[in-house]
Amino acid sequence: MKILETIHSRRNIKNFKSDSIDKELLNKWLQAGTMAPNHKMTEPWEVLVIGEETRAKLNHKADFFDAPVVLAVLSKHGATEIETYENLITTACFVQNFNLAAWEEGVGTFWSSVGNAQKNREILGVSEEYDVVGVIGVGYPEEINAPKDRKPIQEKIKYLP
Numbered sequence: 001m002k003i004l005e006t007i008h009s010r011r012n013i014k015n016f017k018s019d020s021i022d023k024e025l026l027n028k029w030l031q032a033g034t035m036a037p038n039h040k041m042t043e044p045w046e047v048l049v050i051g052e053e054t055r056a057k058l059n060h061k062a063d064f065f066d067a068p069v070v071l072a073v074l075s076k077h078g079a080t081e082i083e084t085y086e087n088l089i090t091t092a093c094f095v096q097n098f099n100l101a102a103w104e105e106g107v108g109t110f111w112s113s114v115g116n117a118q119k120n121r122e123i124l125g126v127s128e129e130y131d132v133v134g135v136i137g138v139g140y141p142e143e144i145n146a147p148k149d150r151k152p153i154q155e156k157i158k159y160l161p
């Protein structure tokens with residue numbers, strides 16, 4: 001796939017096949033994540049691979065639709081407020097790099113924000129110095145939803161003098 005095709009065809013997947021994900025492929029996509037633009041090279045991301053026992057304890061909304069792999073992606077706080085803010089931005093880029101790398105190879109992701117809920121943070125053992133940028137279900141899609149329309153970008157562009 002070409003990059004634009006990958007970007008435009010990607011969907012948040014809610015229905016996965018049970019087929020397992022090759023660990024080397026998973027690591028390759030995570031490594032692609034690390035090529036995210038990264039101010040001061042803080043590399044603030046950390047990845048938790050959530051096992052069955054932990055997954056079963058998570059809030060039920062975090063059921064992840066039978067995805068064979070569930071990850072939590074954390075962003076470490078920086079030394080200053082602005083560094084923490086920039087770390088969050090770069091970790092979101094990490095997640096999207098990962099999502100697109102997986103998608104290009106036919107694997108879908110479900111990005112959920114449930115990880116930052118206090119109860120789930122505790123279950124995941126996340127300390128105060130981290131934000132949970134996403135809990136990500138990963139697997140071969142059983143079903144690919146229709147695209148959700150976006151507004152034309154022209155509506156969002158302002159030209160300054």
Ligand SMILES: Cc1cc2nc3c(=O)[nH]c(=O)nc-3n(C[C@H](O)[C@H](O)[C@H](O)COP(=O)(O)O)c2cc1C
Nearest residue numbers: 010011012013110111112113114133134145147148
């Ligand atoms: C930071 C973030 C948090 C999200 N959290 C959730 C969530 O908790 N539950 C959910 O169903 N989708 C969640 N999503 C996915 C969005 O709902 C989804 O990307 C959006 O509906 C557009 O669909 P698409 O990605 O298939 O184009 C999240 C996406 C982002 C970027």
